[in-house]
Amino acid sequence: MRYVKLLVTLGLVAAAAVGCGDDRAPAGNSVRDVDTAERARQVATAWEGSEAARVWRQGYYPLGDAVQLPDGAFHNDADKRAYATQNFQLRTHLPDTAKKQAKVRWRDGDSLTLPLTSARAAYDKLDRGENPGPALTVTGARLGSMTVLTSRGKATVPAWLFTVKGYDTPLKRVAVTPSKRPPSPIGAVQQETDELVPLSGLKTVAQDGRTLTVLAKHGACDDGPAVDVLETGKSVVLSASIRGTSDGPCTSQSLTEKVTVKLRRPVGERILLDAFTGRPVPYGEPYSASPSWR
Structure with a gap:
């Protein structure tokens, strides 16, 4: 019951994210087809040298408060x-x-x-x-x-x-708005599990460029979210999961938690990508006083 309720809640989040500007993206994988590490590699490979990456490098995408x-x-x-x-x-x-x-x-x-x-x-x-x-x-x-x-x-x-x-x-x-995001060269994963869920957004990038704070979803009866990292020369792929889930009754609320991610080297101009959606991790909280782009 807990898993089904959480799946429905997180599914609504993913539907909103995937439905924004990526209509023409190729279909994504089911998590039954690949493990999370392989999915992260697929996302990194799809963006490497793609037209989407070229458009991204030429655009204005803030990673700091508006x-x-x-x-x-x-x-x-x-x-x-x-x-x-x-x-x-x-x-x-x-x-x-x-x-x-x-x-x-x-x-x-x-x-x-x-x-x-x-x-x-x-x-x-x-x-x-x-x-x-x-x-x-x-x-x-x-x-x-x-x-x-x-x-x-x-x-x-x-x-x-x-x-x-x-x-x-x-x-x-x-006094300017961010550039339009390019369509992703890879589609979203078709089904969520506790092993791979979409991120809610990027909160901050520290001055050293190596410490990221991201927003991740989880339920009321688990041990919270975790985020794994795959770093390449051109991208940083973040894979969010939910820790310590168990069977049994639970409330259906969906919670958001800040997760600190440490990189081996500064993010620089590398693209921050969400392994689940296959898209750049959005910056900002939509209803805050300083939203940026979603």
Whole structure:
């Protein structure tokens, strides 16, 4: 009963992930056909030298937050709660700009021109709370830039700089959207088991580039998730599984847990791939104040 309920819950997660932009990808393997280590090798091989990898290397895919907080944030628990609940108050006119596009610039000199997000659209991504609790007050906005870690290293990215009452430095919000992900050269695994499930996303990449924090799903009656790693010269394939499952009755809730993954060397410009979906591991949490791409 526990396994069936968890399988249904995780299956819904996988269906949402696989159904986004990979319609033309070749059919994936059933976990009955290959073990997890072999599946990881298949994913790495499929991406090696593929058209999808070429498109990926030319795109803008952030691996860092779309928001950078003011220095000293937050002064108190009320401000911290306001940000966590995405509760803002606008006390200024948001500027218009004649610019319709802007450039993302990498340290090696490469650049990419992308549509510029308006100040209003950027602000609306911050202010989603609409509740009577504490709020952060925005008193000004101007166009500037911020540094963001991407799949191609650090980049200078256009950003809207919002002045927040009580803080000396602005809250920055990226003013361009990530590139569209290419269709994967390999399809998702057709069936989930405790030995291989989809990852929920990438949370952080440490400064050393060797420590990743990923979000993984599991159930209420197991020992939690585990993540194995296959590193190649061009990719890092992550295989998520569920530890310590057992038969017997259990609640059907699905939990998300942070898992720390250590790499042998910095991820650099290698593609982070999910062994289950065969696709790049998405960055960010969809309902947080700083989502990026899913």
